[in-house]
Amino acid sequence: MDDPIVARGLNHWFGSGEARKQALFDIDLTVARGSLTVLMGPSGSGKTTLLTLLGCLRDVQEGSVRLLGNELHGATNATLIALRRRLGFIFQAHNLHESLTARQNVIMGLEVHGKIPAALAEQAASHVLKLVGLGDRLDYLPANLSGGQKQRVAIARALVGNPDVIFADEPTAALDKETGANVVALIKRLGRERGTTTLMVTHDNRILDQADRIVTIEDGRIVSDRNKGAGTDAG
Template structure:
C-alpha cells in the first residue's frame, strides 16, 4: 500500500514582489497508512498552510506532493476537487450548519456520493453518530449540543464517507480539558478501527500521547520528528 501523503521540497509563499513572504520552505513529510501524526510548532510556522496544501484547498507552487496517489504538482481544480471528496476535514470551529440537526449535518457529507438515496444517507449518518456516542442526540441542532458533542458530530461527518485520510486543524483547541481528551481518544480509536491516517495540527499539549509521531515546524520548515509520548 502506498503511503497516503508524500511531500518533497514543498515551498509556498503569499504575495508577490516586495510583498512576497515565504511560508513553507522545502518541506519533506511522509504519512504512512494508519499513522497518527501531529504537527506542532509556534503560530506562523506554516502548519495550517501545509495542511491546506495537502488537503488540496490550495494549488501547489513548488515541490512535489502525492496525496492518496494523486499528484498535486500541476493538478487542476477538477483533480483537487475530486481529491477533497476522499479526505475528511475536521476544524477547530466544527463548521456545523445551525439550521440542520446532527443527523442532517453528517448525512450532508454523503450528498455528492452517486447512487445513495436519502434514506441510505440518513441510515449511514445514524450509524456513524452511534459509533461516536451520539445516537440519542441525532435530532438535536448544534445549539443544543455541548462543545465536545459538536466536535464529535464533526468527526462523524468527516468519517462517514470512508475517507482515505483525515486532516484536522486544532480540533481540541476550543474545548475544556475533559472534552479535548475525549475527542482526542475518539479520533485515535476511530483511526485505529478504520485504519485511516490522521494528520493533525495542534498546540494542545494534553493530546500529544495520541500520536504515533510528532512533527515540529519552525519558520516554514519541518524539523526532525520526535518520538510520541
Template structure:
C-alpha cells in the same frame, strides 16, 4: 513510498506578490505512512495550517511536490482535485455547521458530496457515528441548541461518516473537554488500525501527543523536529 498516503518533496509556499511576497513553507520533505496518526506542532504562524491545506487540496501547490493517495497535486487539474477532496475528511477548529440543519442533517452533508446512496442507510450511518461520539440524544437538535463541544463533535462525525482515506484535522479537540477529546482521537487511532485511515492533526493538547505515532514540529515554515513514538 509504497505505503505512504502523503509525500512531499522540496515543498515551498509563498503568500502575496512582489514586495509583499513572503515565504511560509520552506523545503518540506515528508512521507506519511498509511494508517498513522501524525501530529503537527509549532507556534502560531509556523506553517502548520498552511501545510495541512496544501495536503488537503485547498491551496495550490506550485513550488515542489505533494503527492496524495498516489496523485501529484502540482499542476493537477480541478477534476482531480475535486475527486481527491472527496476521499479526504476535514475537521476544522471552527465547526462550520449549517445552523438551519439538525445534527443528523449536518452529518449527512458529509455523505452527500459523494452523490447517490440509499437514504436510509445514510441516515443509519449518521446516527451510528453520532452515537459513538456520545450524541445519541442530540441527533435532532439544531446547532443553536448545542454546546460548543457538542457542535465540534457533530463536525467530527460529519468528517468521519464517509470513511475517508485521509483525515486532516486543525485543532479538532480545542473546544472539547478532556474525555471527549480523548474519545475523538481514540476513534481516529482505531480507524487507522481497522481501515488504514491516515490522520494528520494540528494540536497543542499535551494529552493527545502521547497517542500520536509521530510528532512533527514546525518553526517559521521549517521542520525542526520529527519524532516517531
C-alpha cells in the same frame, strides 16, 4: 501500498512583489498509511498552511505533493475534486448549518459520494454520532448544542464517509479532556481497522500520548520529526 502523503521540496509564499513572504521552506514529509501524525509549533509557524496544501485546499506552488498516489502540483480541477471526495476535514470552526439537525449536518458529509439511499444515510449518520457521544442529540439544532457538542458533530461529519485521509486543524480545542481523548481514540481505531491516515494540527498537549508521530514546525521549517514507535527522530 504506497504512503498516502508524500511531500518533497515543498515551498510556499504569500503575497506578491515586495510584500511576498515565504511561509514554508523545503518541506520533506512522508506520512504512513493508518498512522496518526501530529503537527505542532507556535502560531504562524506554517502548520495550517502545510495542512491545506497537503489536503489540496491550496495550490502547490513549488515542489511535489503526492496525495493518494496523485501529484497535486499542476493537477487538474477534476483530479482535485475526485481526491477531496476521499478526504475528511475537521476544522476548529465547526461550520455547521444552523437550520439542520445534528444528523442532517452529518448526512451532508455523505453527499459528496453521490446518491445514497436516505435510510442508509440516516443509519450511517446516527451510528457515527453515537460513536462521538451524541446518540441523544441526533435531532438537535446547532443552536441547542454546546460548543463542544457542535465540534463533535463536525468530527462525525468528517468521519461518516470513511475517508482515506483525515486532515484535522485543532479538532479537540473546544472539547474537554475526556471527550478529546475519546475522539482521538476513535480516529486511532479507524487507522487500525480501516487504514485511515490522519494528519492533525494541535496545541493540545493532552492528546500527544496517542500520536504515532510528532512533527514540529518553526518559521516554516520542520525542526523535529519524532516517530514515537521508533523512539527516535525520523530522518
